[in-house]
Amino acid sequence: MRIAIPKGRLQDRALAVFAxxxxxxxxxxxxxxRRLVFDRRGIxxxxxxxxxxxxxxxxxxxxxxxxxxxxxxxxxxxxxQPVEFxxxxxxxxxxxxxxxxxxxxxxxKYPRITRQFLDARGVRAEVVPLSGSVELAAVxxxxxxxxxxxxxxxxxxxxxxxxxDVIAEISPRLIVGKTFYRxxxxxxxxxxxRVEEAVNVAKL
Amino acid sequence: xxAKPRYPTGVHPLLREETARRRxxxxxxxxxxxxxxxxxxxxxxxxxxxxxxxxxxxxxxxQSYRFVDREGDLVAIRADFTPMLARAxxxxxxxxxxxxxxxxxxxxxxxxxxxxGANRExxxxxxxxxxxxxxxxxxxxxxxxxxxxxxxxxxxNDVSISSALxxxxxxxxxxLAAKRMSPDVPAALRTIVGKLISGEATIDDVAPFAxxxxxxxxxxxxxxxxxxxxxxxxxxxxxxxxxxTGLRFRVYANGAKVAQGGRYDNLYERFGRRAAAIGFxxxxxxxx
Numbered sequence: 043m044r045i046a047i048p049k050g051r052l053q054d055r056a057l058a059v060f061a062x063x064x065x066x067x068x069x070x071x072x073x074x075x076r077r078l079v080f081d082r083r084g085i086x087x088x089x090x091x092x093x094x095x096x097x098x099x100x101x102x103x104x105x106x107x108x109x110x111x112x113x114x115x116x117x118x119x120x121x122x123q124p125v126e127f128x129x130x131x132x133x134x135x136x137x138x139x140x141x142x143x144x145x146x147x148x149x150x151k152y153p154r155i156t157r158q159f160l161d162a163r164g165v166r167a168e169v170v171p172l173s174g175s176v177e178l179a180a181v182x183x184x185x186x187x188x189x190x191x192x193x194x195x196x197x198x199x200x201x202x203x204x205x206x207d208v209i210a211e212i213s214p215r216l217i218v219g220k221t222f223y224r225x226x227x228x229x230x231x232x233x234x235x236r237v238e239e240a241v242n243v244a245k246l
Numbered sequence: 247x248x249a250k251p252r253y254p255t256g257v258h259p260l261l262r263e264e265t266a267r268r269r270x271x272x273x274x275x276x277x278x279x280x281x282x283x284x285x286x287x288x289x290x291x292x293x294x295x296x297x298x299x300x301x302x303x304x305x306x307x308x309q310s311y312r313f314v315d316r317e318g319d320l321v322a323i324r325a326d327f328t329p330m331l332a333r334a335x336x337x338x339x340x341x342x343x344x345x346x347x348x349x350x351x352x353x354x355x356x357x358x359x360x361x362x363g364a365n366r367e368x369x370x371x372x373x374x375x376x377x378x379x380x381x382x383x384x385x386x387x388x389x390x391x392x393x394x395x396x397x398x399x400x401x402x403n404d405v406s407i408s409s410a411l412x413x414x415x416x417x418x419x420x421x422l423a424a425k426r427m428s429p430d431v432p433a434a435l436r437t438i439v440g441k442l443i444s445g446e447a448t449i450d451d452v453a454p455f456a457x458x459x460x461x462x463x464x465x466x467x468x469x470x471x472x473x474x475x476x477x478x479x480x481x482x483x484x485x486x487x488x489x490x491t492g493l494r495f496r497v498y499a500n501g502a503k504v505a506q507g508g509r510y511d512n513l514y515e516r517f518g519r520r521a522a523a524i525g526f527x528x529x530x531x532x533x534x
Contacts, residue, residue, distance in 0.1 A: 122423075122426075123425065221503050224479065224496065224503075227477075
């Protein structure tokens with residue numbers, strides 16, 4: 043079994059979940075070696091960029107992984123999502139530039155989600171794909187709006203931007219590839235049961 | 247200007263060794279189909295979009311590569327053999343012809359969303375029994391599919407079970423698609439949906455919601471007997487094509503999906519001739 047762990051925002055909590063579930067996960071010393079693949083008691087743990095977890099799992103290069111709903115939706119990932127985690131929750135929001143100008147251009151790391159949101163609203167606006175610090179696009183008037191994840195709202199406040207609309211409630215999920223789910227039902231059931239149990243215990 | 251060294255995304259030539267390998271696999275399939283009395287048919291590589299408009303949803307339609315021909319009609323490159331075969335065959339079937347056992351082979355080109363809109367050319371071989379709605383036909387096709395690749399594992403289900411549950415509440419679709427209980431699932435369905443998700447559900451559990459499908463799955467299971475190749479997965483609902491009406495199955499080999507199929511008893515009627523049908527398609531590129 044190969045499990046994909048997202049580097050970055052969710053990495054520590056993703057590893058903690060699997061550790062709580064009784065899996066032998068790579069520790070800090072392992073991670074400092076810059077290796078990306080670790081074999082522990084028959085499970086291969088791979089570390090990939092958070093947005094790539096759905097891609098690895100969708101194509102069967104990893105059997106399961108942890109991914110945020112933002113990345114699942116952006117990649118139109120069809121993997122199963124049997125467990126939703128209580129940590130790392132945030133909102134995908136439409137945010138306006140200072141002074142709330144008309145919605146004409148939207149900067150975002152999520153062009154597909156943004157396009158679908160604008161189409162559903164019947165809004166004719168241009169999507170400007172960026173790879174980071176998207177709030178800056180609105181601050182510098184590159185775009186009228188941005189679509190991004192909002193956790194505390196601090197970035198938005200600091201830049202005098204305006205929260206306008208919630209596009210989606212985002213939470214991390216355990217995702218399991220469809221082929222793995224169908225061909226290794228016993229392994230899948232055990233994985234889901236152990237992760238679910240770890241989440242439930244953590245909640246108490 | 248130098249010519250581009252590469253090919254358009256998703257297509258590539260097969261050179262000598264790959265072609266020999268492809269033809270060997272093809273020959274194995276053709277021999278198996280001939281031995282089971284299936285006759286070959288050849289379908290065109292492009293067709294008008296309009297005759298299929300009512301039966302594919304917009305998501306499935308987006309999978310095909312479409313363009314406007316010289317007369318101004320919208321045409322699509324073949325992306326799915328099954329509806330094409332129904333359209334080709336339906337007007338020409340005489341009463342005494344049925345049942346028919348047919349097979350076909352060729353390329354399809356699909357634009358797969360999960361591959362970020364990239365085309366992919368796939369070589370497929372499929373077979374179909376038209377005009378036989380019996381359990382025997384279901385079992386014959388399952389067995390035929392199981393004999394085409396080494397060490398297969400075949401997962402089967404009946405799509406009318408999930409359809410019956412989804413008809414009661416649309417929230418069931420999301421729960422079964424994600425494999426996670428949703429608070430929107432109504433109280434009356436929580437037990438059965440929970441059991442489906444956890445894999446505990448039995449045919450007896452689903453029988454009250456879809457009695458005919460349950461009885462049919464029992465009959466299929468009895469006919470297959472004790473056989474590790476086949477396993478019933480009652481929670482399986484996904485499928486890109488919307489025309490399946492009953493039995494649905496997928497074939498896995500070496501940890502990858504290599505074929506899928508099922509029963510589509512209403513498809514021929516859309517093209518003017520009532521005829522039950524069951525078929526499957528192997529994607530040869532997915533074999534070793």
